[in-house]
Amino acid sequence: MSSQFGYANRRLNRAVRELVLKSGLARGATVVDYGCADRPYVQLVPYGVNYVGVDLPGNPEADLEIAADGAIPVPSGTADLVLSTQVLEHVDDPRAYLAECMRVLRPGGTLLLTTHGIMYYHPDPEDYWRWTCAGIRRLIEDQGFSVLELRGVLGLVAASLQLIQDRTCWRVPRRVRRLYVAAMQMLIALSDRRDTDASRATNSWTIAILARKAE
Numbered sequence: 001m002s003s004q005f006g007y008a009n010r011r012l013n014r015a016v017r018e019l020v021l022k023s024g025l026a027r028g029a030t031v032v033d034y035g036c037a038d039r040p041y042v043q044l045v046p047y048g049v050n051y052v053g054v055d056l057p058g059n060p061e062a063d064l065e066i067a068a069d070g071a072i073p074v075p076s077g078t079a080d081l082v083l084s085t086q087v088l089e090h091v092d093d094p095r096a097y098l099a100e101c102m103r104v105l106r107p108g109g110t111l112l113l114t115t116h117g118i119m120y121y122h123p124d125p126e127d128y129w130r131w132t133c134a135g136i137r138r139l140i141e142d143q144g145f146s147v148l149e150l151r152g153v154l155g156l157v158a159a160s161l162q163l164i165q166d167r168t169c170w171r172v173p174r175r176v177r178r179l180y181v182a183a184m185q186m187l188i189a190l191s192d193r194r195d196t197d198a199s200r201a202t203n204s205w206t207i208a209i210l211a212r213k214a215e
């Protein structure tokens with residue numbers, strides 16, 4: 001069902017778009033999408049900026065493959081932005097993954113990372129981790145990054161409704177399932193709009209972070 005995550009995905013897309021803009025990419029810059037899958041954000045990369053999609057072996061949409069030890073064939077200090085969207089929860093060693101992000105970034109380069117706060121198990125190829133706002137901030141700062149911004153995508157009530165929708169919609173008779181999902185999506189949007197940025201950042205479906213490597 002394509003609209004199952006309609007509202008949540010629109011909010012996530014908006015957060016990524018705004019944070020890409022804030023990262024201040026200049027013409028000739030390089031973006032490394034580390035765990036790119038089908039490159040959902042390639043169209044957000046401004047004209048004149050190089051985009052390199054990197055993923056596990058077997059993804060025909062990737063430009064480069066991740067080695068068995070997690071290393072990527074990108075020279076140190078060459079990326080202006082590392083994009084890591086919905087990858088960290090799937091990585092067996094998040095510290096090693098973030099260290100690789102740090103290695104490929106140039107001094108002053110930025111990491112734009114999104115990952116789940118509240119979500120059910122969804123392996124790709126595995127699903128290991130969830131973070132609180134404090135836990136993800138600490139993990140990223142422990143790697144030497146400065147967090148510039150931390151946002152929540154969907155607050156606690158909206159995230160809870162989204163999970164309820166996902167687990168109940170398949171039990172709803174087929175003929176009214178579309179209507180059920182549309183009604184739930186409206187409820188999710190309404191409850192999310194009543195939330196504040198601060199409470200959304202405290203308990204969220206997805207956490208979006210912009211962090212900088214020191215100059």
Ligand SMILES: C[S@@+](CC[C@H](N)C(=O)[O-])C[C@H]1O[C@@H](n2cnc3c(N)ncnc32)[C@H](O)[C@@H]1O
Binds near residue numbers: 034040055056087125
């Ligand atoms: C849920 S998908 C997210 C894909 C895409 N970034 C997006 O936002 O839609 C998870 C991605 O993480 C990749 N992945 C899984 N384990 C990884 C690892 N150890 N290192 C890097 N990427 C990994 C998967 O191959 C997959 O492309």
